[in-house]
Amino acid sequence: MRPKAKRRLDACNNIGDLRRVAHKRLPAPIFHYMDGAADDEISLGRNTSAFDDYELLPRYLRDISSIDLKTRVLGADLDLPFFLAPTGMSRLFHHDKEPGVARAAAHHGTMYSLSTVGTTSIEDVAGATTGPKMFQIYIFKDRELTREFVHRCKAAGYTSMCLTVDTPLAGNRERDNVTGMTIPPRFSLASLWSFASHPGWAFNLLRDRDFRMANVAHRVDALKNSTMRLMDYINSQFDRTITWDDAAWIIEEWGGPFAIKGLQTADDARRAQDAGASAIMISNHGGRQLDTTPAPIDCLAPMRDAVGDGLELIVDGGIRRGSHVVKALALGANACSIGRPYLFGLAAGGEKGVSRAIDILKSEVERTMALLGVNRVGDLDASVLHKAGC
Ligand SMILES: Cc1cc2nc3c(=O)[nH]c(=O)nc-3n(C[C@H](O)[C@H](O)[C@H](O)COP(=O)(O)O)c2cc1C
Numbered sequence: 001m002r003p004k005a006k007r008r009l010d011a012c013n014n015i016g017d018l019r020r021v022a023h024k025r026l027p028a029p030i031f032h033y034m035d036g037a038a039d040d041e042i043s044l045g046r047n048t049s050a051f052d053d054y055e056l057l058p059r060y061l062r063d064i065s066s067i068d069l070k071t072r073v074l075g076a077d078l079d080l081p082f083f084l085a086p087t088g089m090s091r092l093f094h095h096d097k098e099p100g101v102a103r104a105a106a107h108h109g110t111m112y113s114l115s116t117v118g119t120t121s122i123e124d125v126a127g128a129t130t131g132p133k134m135f136q137i138y139i140f141k142d143r144e145l146t147r148e149f150v151h152r153c154k155a156a157g158y159t160s161m162c163l164t165v166d167t168p169l170a171g172n173r174e175r176d177n178v179t180g181m182t183i184p185p186r187f188s189l190a191s192l193w194s195f196a197s198h199p200g201w202a203f204n205l206l207r208d209r210d211f212r213m214a215n216v217a218h219r220v221d222a223l224k225n226s227t228m229r230l231m232d233y234i235n236s237q238f239d240r241t242i243t244w245d246d247a248a249w250i251i252e253e254w255g256g257p258f259a260i261k262g263l264q265t266a267d268d269a270r271r272a273q274d275a276g277a278s279a280i281m282i283s284n285h286g287g288r289q290l291d292t293t294p295a296p297i298d299c300l301a302p303m304r305d306a307v308g309d310g311l312e313l314i315v316d317g318g319i320r321r322g323s324h325v326v327k328a329l330a331l332g333a334n335a336c337s338i339g340r341p342y343l344f345g346l347a348a349g350g351e352k353g354v355s356r357a358i359d360i361l362k363s364e365v366e367r368t369m370a371l372l373g374v375n376r377v378g379d380l381d382a383s384v385l386h387k388a389g390c
Pocket of ligand 1: 033034035047085086087088115116117136164261283284285286287288316317318319337338339340341343
């Protein structure tokens with residue numbers, strides 16, 4: 001890495017700083033696609049601000065000489081209590097794309113999740129790292145494609161799967177309408193200046209122009225005489241008829257650790273348990289689907305009450321500080337997952353930028369635990385929390 005790029009990353013003290021660098025380095029349509037959310041973006045803001053409703057109660061004069069962050073979730077032993085959630089189209093943000101992100105995750109001993117709509121294949125990500133890997137699946141109308149993913153992930157050594165259920169149709173991302181964002185990006189008159197004024201991003205584009213959704217592209221190639229574009233194919237594949245029976249079917253096909261991603265209610269948590277899931281990623285898709293849904297952290301307690309210890313609960317969304325991870329664990333989460341924080345890092349500096357994002361959050365988690373007088377993730381409980389205003 002060039003010294004200037006390294007200095008730029010080293011100067012980032014927190015995830016907010018990485019976001020600012022990402023904003024500078026990406027053409028506006030790409031940045032806003034990553035950063036934006038649905039409708040009025042109420043959930044986007046609330047996902048993070050809800051953590052402020054829980055204050056931390058420090059406890060001193062305890063031996064805090066060692067802080068152990070080891071966590072077991074979805075059948076994987078992690079060195080950190082958070083992992084990287086699935087995000088599509090990483091090539092948009094940096095040419096290191098999915099393998100770079102997966103290597104950074106493995107370097108820190110945590111899990112990488114590959115999205116169905118990633119720009120690298122299941123097999124190529126598996127070849128890039130031996131770290132724990134989850135594959136995020138949709139149940140497409142073409143059930144054979146869904147089944148094909150399961151078999152390929154088994155063969156490639158993925159440790160777990162998650163089924164994303166909060167995207168039966170695409171959310172209303174108005175920033176994308178304003179900027180003219182399309183996938184893959186097209187150089188319209190409106191966005192031309194933005195692309196032209198980001199020579200670093202444009203130069204990297206020339207190094208690798210492959211924006212293909214690598215796991216589904218072969219299906220489009222196979223559609224004989226079809227003029228269908230890839231994105232149209234994906235949208236045409238979202239199936240509005242799927243139900244819990246289909247979820248149970250895919251969980252059984254996989255036969256290993258399996259999370260349902262995108263649930264927010266106690267009732268759905270019970271249904272996930274009945275369907276045979278081993279975990280739930282409590283999530284509103286980072287506010288990108290249905291706006292004004294509650295913050296995931298606020299859904300945790302009722303969902304835990306509903307399923308007891310029977311299911312692993314993962315808080316997904318809004319995490320921008322290590323203290324947010326600690327609060328989720330103290331409220332009963334088994335782990336957390338992050339999306340934009342590592343994407344900001346990816347845009348800011350490729351694999352090294354992702355590493356920087358993970359490093360920042362890791363040291364914040366360690367510092368928070370030390371100041372709370374807690375040595376191990378498993379020892380965190382509600383006694384370290386105070387509900388603000390009470
Ligand atoms: C640019 C972007 C792309 C995403 N793509 C996917 C995806 O392909 N599949 C999926 O299940 N979730 C996707 N998500 C949602 C993330 O997995 C995660 O739920 C969300 O980012 C968590 O919120 P956070 O960004 O505040 O951490 C995406 C999120 C972003 C920001």
